[in-house]
Amino acid sequence: MCHAVPELPEVETVRGDLEARVVGRCVVRASVTGARTVRRQRPTELCAALEGRAFSAIRRKGKYLLAGLDDGAVLVVHLRMSGQLRLVPAGEHAGGTAPHTHAVLGLDDASELRFVDPRTFGELFVTSEIGPDGVPTALSGLGVDPITDGLDAARLATLLRSRHTALKAFLLDQRGVAGIGNIYADEICFAARLRPDRRTESLRPDEVSRLRDAVLDVLAAAVAHRGSTLRDERYRDLGGARGSYQDHHAVYGRAGEPCLRCATVVVGSRVAGRSAHFCPSCQS
DNA sequence: AGACAAGCCTGTACGC
């Protein structure tokens, strides 16, 4: 329990940090030392595509970071379970490089953008194959991003009706709504007062409406708190700071504790093969 | 010491 992994709010926080600090900066040197960090192309190919290029807009789709380059290509970063991007300012390189640093981009102001990833599930790639929406075609399987694309109840109702599965499985499936992971799926179900094991096809219009509001409200609140950093410290922002939304979790990691709404004991169980936390009294 | 947690992909099994 208590395994904070970067989801949409955490990736969005890093996206904003990158936007503020690396847009306009040029990559003067790129190196990849992690054996699994770059797997869709040769690491030398990725480095060559980055060196000499400046960052333009920084975008995000679901849990993927999209760092635009001034030649139209995009550096795609997925942090997966344990990845972090850290920007180390010029003059602060003393003390060497943290363990599990798999890629380093030296920028033209002598700062360094580092990719750190103990579990090596994360990945980087550069692509020039960009769809009309500005998202790399390699990510075309992703569904709507609730923050950048918006999410209206009619669209959500259609998506829910097209699936026959547990609500939690639907929320975790990046092909429908992109960006939600295990923590926020539980928090969204609580906010919507819906059980994570409710069948998607059984949701009434008022419940779909509550779900839509919950998705947007929970994700926006988590972004406002700069994401969740739990005990494992796995998530840090670009500067190494923690998020604070973990202090606002209503159910995730709270099995056995009283529901904040009705004081019923929060249940810990498994739904769709994943740990799930919910209040058996005020979620139905 | 070993089970577990995580995201995402792949392969296979199963039900309608």
Added chain:
DNA sequence: TGCGTACAGGCTTGTC
């Protein structure tokens, strides 16, 4: 038969 869903395994390692 085919399609969509379910489930298990793989990848990895810090934590309990």
